Amino acid sequence: MFRLAHFSDIHLGPLPAVTYRELASKRITGYINWRRNRRLNLDHGLIDRITDDMLEAAPDHIALTGDLVNLALDKEIEMARLWLESLGPADRVSVVPGNHDAYVPGALARCCRAWAAYMTGDDGTPPKGKDAFPYLRVRDQVAIIGVSSARATAPFMASGHFSKAQTKRLAKMLDATREAGLFRVVMIHHPPVRGATNASKRLYGIGRFQKLIRKHGAELILHGHTHKPTVHRIDGPSGASVPVVGVAAAGQSHGSAKPPGHYNLFEIDGKPGAWEIRFSRRGVTNGNGTIGEVSGALLTGDVQAG
Template identity: 45%
Template sequence: MTAFTLAHLSDPHLAPLPRPRLHELAGKRMLGYVNWKRYRYKIHRRDIADALVADIKMRSPDHIAITGDLINLALPDEFTQARAWLESVGTPADVTLVPGNHDAYVRVTSKQTSQWAEYMHGDSARAGAPLSFPFLRRRGPLTLIGVSSAVPTAPFMATGRLGPNQLDMLEQGFSQIADDPNFRVLLIHHPLSSKASYKRLTDADALLALIKRHRVDLILHGHDHIHSTMWFEGPNGRVPAIGVPSASATAYLQYPAAAYNLFSITREDDAWRCEQRVRGFADGGAAERAEVTELQRIQLI
């Protein structure tokens, strides 16, 4: 069987930040704007994100998954800018997106989020339908399950939450695909375990209980801006949960430079085989001099 290739990137925090209007800097946005002007603009660079996307396209993946934080302060003009970037990555049929906490930095309007809706619609969604999570997409031998942990939070907080309604819908969705033989990939922004209370998924225990009852083969997330592999208990054994650095980052403090994951997924006899390749910038190289290169290759399943 020919391998299906899934690329995974996250947290591009697209620059440049549009010039905000004074009234748009009320509340939490003011803190975020000061943060951006002080140091984050030096870390998140559009040329790095563009180089990473160019390398992804050279690998010709069958599909691309993006696990949130396209933007920074959820300014209205950021949604338009991010839509143009999404189109440069690929079509809604070839790219699947779930939102991150910065995409919901403050409460936003449906008009703003609708600009990305085609990238977050399930296969059964009607054209123009409002966003609904969880959603399900089938691409080749993969079933992609997208959930949203993006909720507005208080200043200095970056927690995520699915909520009881989304968890109930996810339980029903798993029951409906109980006999689906596809390789199942869960897409979420927040990791399912976090040492930092201000960044955690607050109802992670409920989601982990679902994963323990229903088969998931791979979990992809962002949020922490680091390379990460965690294992969680599923009904048929351990399930890998893979995180990735910011797609636009220079190396800073304990955070690595931009990278993305490339998964090669094949069916062999009665079992799935999944190999992870990590491609990105070496932490010691400046983006102007360094090329995107293969950093690691790991057999997951």
């Protein structure tokens, strides 16, 4: 049995001091949003409690689906690197970037350099930007594949993009890992599901992504971005159904408009054609910030290897 923890949208705070020069970009709108909304709805003590609970569960691997930072300031990126080190060895923690990590032009490359150890596949090639994705890590019977949907966008936009170049590389990885009899987990920040979020925050290339999964298959797709605990399904090969699982923002406070913070814990067992996925959400269970199981499910059904 392989235990996989998944969380997302950390938005580490507090925000460091920002210069006027740094605000002379899209960051001005993000800074205003932070001051008016995000800093009031995020409880960074909650992130610590959720992280402690996650580490106590002793997962074999941790999947983090983006938005570690807020405005992609250099000090934020460095703070996130130090925080990642507190989670455990880089070979047991896999990260894909989110739109906030690519907030302005050049930010994604800086994140890739700073967090390279957590985005490097088994081939040992460190990431230098969007062309480094997807990457592949094999841990026991599980293949962890990191896809990037992150890109810099205009003010008031938070959309992502799944490119043709990634499609070709991902197809080869999915085929190779299927032939090796592995359980394939695809990590991406934006949900590859139509209607999961509004047009300004959607993923461009959803049709391309879903066509790829219909042909090449996967066993589980993990995402963040919406700050909501969701389970969707998209078609896989030969009538299979692939679960697409989202998660609330890790530090989302109790009583805010969106669900309070939690993480997903998956227990993966079985063999090709007969995989079993036990799935629980662990996070805030009451107004006192107590961490426990929020819900649980068995995601087996018609999930099949491609």
